[in-house]
Amino acid sequence: MTPEDRACERDAADALAAYRARFTLPQGIIYLDGNSLGALPVATPQVLQQVIAHEWGDGLIRSWNSAGWFAAAGRVGAKIAPLIGAAPGEVIACDSTSVNLFKLIAAALAMRPGRKAVLSEPGNFPTDLYMIAGLEAQGLATRRLAERGRLAEALDSDVALLMLTHAHYKTGALHDMAALTRAAHEAGALVLWDLSHSTGALPIDLNGANADFAVGCGYKYLCGGPGAPAFAFVAERHQASLQQPLTGWFGHAAPFAFDDDYEGAPGIDRLQCGTPPVLGLAALEVGVDLIAEIGVARLYEKSQALSEFFLESLMAHDVTLEQVSPARSADRGSQLSFRHPEAYAICQALIARGVIGDFRAPDVLRLGFAPAYLSFADMAAAARHLAEVLASGEWQREEFNQRAAVT
Structure with a gap:
């Protein structure tokens, strides 16, 4: 045959x-390139036309409330949460993967005073390593790399954060999320997982692994379209103490009070920065709903x-x-x-x-x-x-x- x-x-x-x-x-x-850019869902153009012609065209600025634009980042994040083994209040859809990496690396460093090393592996996706370099240039971090078979032994008292991609972008090799998270915690470090090549295709259980932070993109297996908003996960136990380094107005506790001083919003909303991309979130929501329906x-x-x-x-x-x-x-x-x-x-x-x-x-x-x-x-x-x-x-x-x- x-x-x-x-x-x-x-x-x-x-x-x-x-x-x-x-x-x-x-x-x-x-x-065979859906792991770079997912295919277009049939429903997406119709949804975007509705948002453009009616919500934007007819509703104008009223649609921030009447069409639920203001809540879109949290709503889409809550739909992503069960796909990655998280609770709805632990995930928000916002910014890009790179920006979310920067936010969470900086936040992790602030939570581990006296430690500056961010441990990763050579050959990790470049933007992950570049974000460490950006903080290193400011004197806030030091980059440390170890081959994947030697990551656990590289976890010492200088390491604040272990940052890895769950499924390697080039080879597809998977890390043992639970084992490496446990090893990092035993060494006093936090863990940040990049789920960009996993979300929507592989089973992920962030809370089952006791993960601290995670990021991922919306345009691969979630089919949110080119440049779709990314997402960020912060375990509930860390949210009260999280210091968001990009203190933009949408992460403020009362953004429309227009105060001169920043006060972070409670919970996962603190991870927001600038005004959310409504069209991008609308397209991403279609893809997330479809992947969730399939399972x-x-x-x-x-x-x-x-x-x-x-x-x-x-x-x-x-x-x-x-x-x-x-x-x-x-x-x-x-x-x-x-x-x-x-x-x-x-x-x-x-x-x-x-x-x-x-x-x-x-x-x-x-x-x-x-x-x-x-x-x-x-x-x-x-x-x-x-x-x-x-x-x-x-x-x-x-x-x-x-x-x-x-x-």
């Missing part, structure tokens, strides 16, 4: 197959099945590539990454065939499996295209080797 035949059987039995129609996907495209447990089960089927399909075509993602699906996020010296050109050749994956420097071909809208037929076809690209050598064509800023 061919991979295509097996794919037909798997798709016929797929309980999530009908959700594909809830997303806008171009004809003839196999989209993370079902998405995770299908994600594992898709990645395993893709590997089986590659084997059926006698394709051998160096896999840099963990071998066991339980140890990786919703992606597979392969190393090849011509990964960039191979990626471009696939895109020319309508198979959109992505490249990560210097030599990684990364394929994301967004289970909400991908099929087993997609996996079989993508594996066939990859096999044909490698066998034909078409990736050697000049146009596929012209590097651009965006792939």
Whole structure:
């Protein structure tokens, strides 16, 4: 039986197959880059048109109250909370992942006076490391890096914060959230988890792991659109003592009192800074609602099945590539990454065939499996295209080797 035949059987039995129609996907495209930018939900343009034409157009400034704009950041955050194992009052949708990282790194340092080290791993997503550098330049932090197998032993009395990405952006390798959080706490440090490559695709239990802080973006598996608002989590036990370093007016206890002096809002609202992006929050809410309807447990089960089927399909075509993602699906996020010296050109050749994956420097071909809208037929076809690209050598064509800023 061919991979295509097996794919037909798997798709016929797929309980999530009908959700594909809830997303806008171009004809003839196999989209394996949903871990960079999620597909557009069909309902999003209609919702945005409603917000633009009626809430903004007709309601004007009254819509801050009548349309619930003022409460949108907390409302969307409360909907994200169960997707990451948090309570509704512990999550708010606001700002970008980078900005939220800065806020929470600075807050953690203030909660651990006498300690300045922020511990992470080399190869973490760049913005995570850059945010440490920004605080380091102000004399507030020192950056410390340790290989992932040696993180626990690097936790000493100088470390204020352990900051890690749950699912590695390049390889998909997962950290043991509960074990590392426990190790950090035993060393007197706090923990900040970046969930950008996990939320909406993998089961996460922040409170079960006793996590302190977390951030994540809204435009990958949550399908909130390019530049969608991010989210931030602060465990309830820390909220009263949290010092928000970006003391903008929407994080004030009474923003419309227009006081000269800052007084932080109670609870998670203190994490807000400037005026929330209403259109971005409206689009994000559509994606969050849809992912919540499908259910993370079902998405995770299908994600594992898709990645395993893709590997089986590659084997059926006698394709051998160096896999840099963990071998066991339980140890990786919703992606597979392969190393090849011509990964960039191979990626471009696939895109020319309508198979959109992505490249990560210097030599990684990364394929994301967004289970909400991908099929087993997609996996079989993508594996066939990859096999044909490698066998034909078409990736050697000049146009596929012209590097651009965006792939």
